[in-house]
Amino acid sequence: MLSRISAVRRLPQLTAVPRRFTSSLKEGSVAQSKGFSEKEKAHENEYARRHDAELLHKMKADMEKKKTELEQLEREYQAEAQKAGKV
Template sequence: MLSRIAIARRVPRAFAAPVRMFNGRTEGTVAQSKGFNKKEKAHEDEYIHRHEQEQLAKMKAEIEKKKQELETLKKDYHELENSKKE
């Protein structure tokens, strides 16, 4: 029985197995093309830039609001100081 298995292993294949050829090109699909990658990167950069600008605008508005609040508190403080002296 062992000799039959050994013989069967030595027999070459009578059919050709399908082989997938790869030439190294990645331009075949849209997701892998260089142009698509550049466009996608540009869109991401634009989104990030816009998001950062919105965040900066919010922060600047908060700073202005806090400055006005500080000025109001300073004004109230000076009025209290002046009323104590009188």
């Protein structure tokens, strides 16, 4: 019986070999490519413009606040000056 079992042919095992998809570019060359650097520069420029616009908006709001404060102080000064002149 043992001789019959050992006589059975074994099928060869298939091994899967991973395919490597490579190009002629070196590793990490995507970050150095022209298209990638242009896209990165565009994102940086967009961020810088947005940041500058936010700063300008804050500065304008601060200027308006200071103008209203100055107008209020001028009115108070005029009121005090009139009181001092009439006394």
